[in-house]
Amino acid sequence: MKNDDTSPLKPERSPSLTNQVYGILAEMLLSGHLLPDERMSMRDLADQLGVSVMPVREAVSRLVASGALEVRPNRAVAVPLMTRAGFRDLAETRVHNETRATRLAAQRMSVAELDELRALERAFQQSLASEDSRDAVRANKALHFHIYDAAGSPTLRELIENMWLKAGPVINLDLGHASRRSRNATSVHHHALLVDAIARRDIEGAAAAMDADITSAADFILSRDVLRD
Numbered sequence: 001m002k003n004d005d006t007s008p009l010k011p012e013r014s015p016s017l018t019n020q021v022y023g024i025l026a027e028m029l030l031s032g033h034l035l036p037d038e039r040m041s042m043r044d045l046a047d048q049l050g051v052s053v054m055p056v057r058e059a060v061s062r063l064v065a066s067g068a069l070e071v072r073p074n075r076a077v078a079v080p081l082m083t084r085a086g087f088r089d090l091a092e093t094r095v096h097n098e099t100r101a102t103r104l105a106a107q108r109m110s111v112a113e114l115d116e117l118r119a120l121e122r123a124f125q126q127s128l129a130s131e132d133s134r135d136a137v138r139a140n141k142a143l144h145f146h147i148y149d150a151a152g153s154p155t156l157r158e159l160i161e162n163m164w165l166k167a168g169p170v171i172n173l174d175l176g177h178a179s180r181r182s183r184n185a186t187s188v189h190h191h192a193l194l195v196d197a198i199a200r201r202d203i204e205g206a207a208a209a210m211d212a213d214i215t216s217a218a219d220f221i222l223s224r225d226v227l228r229d
Helices: 017-030 042-049 053-065 084-108 111-127 133-150 154-171 177-199 203-222
Strands: none
Touching: 017 042, 017 053, 017 154, 042 053, 084 133, 084 154, 084 177, 084 203, 111 133, 111 177, 133 154, 133 177, 154 203, 177 203
């Protein structure tokens, strides 16, 4: 697990401590702080977050139930090592759900939300100049989930987040500077098409841009030897 100043903040003490721990672990999965096949103990997680083992165990149980984490025979918590077939299936499911959310957002997004979307697109482009690749990861997530929030469907958003919890450790792998530059250039292009289509209320154009963004990232991962058969 990456353990540095960019890691998520420790949770505050409150009655919803388990929910806070869950939120932090979920963000670590979404943003690539936890890597495929990475193992850790619940005690280590509790120590890192400054809490007792109980809220960590409860939060981990929720993530295991959703398939985002697994408990190995030695009781170590691990990020599942996805197969190529499993990742391909996950990408296709993401396309189905996220293009549906994009169609809804293209119809429902307010003027203020559209202005914020444009700002998030600029923030993503600016993040590419950062030496820390996770800045772009966070900016990309912010742009995508702004669209999914604008869809106005809490059920659909929950489904999408569960898919991202599984995909995050894989799609956010740092495969080197040259690969990162290529992926980012493709994302900039697809984001521009996506934002423009939503601004024009082009429902199918927006869905096509989202499909291309997800599919190109998945194809890039599948072209590298990072998943098991």
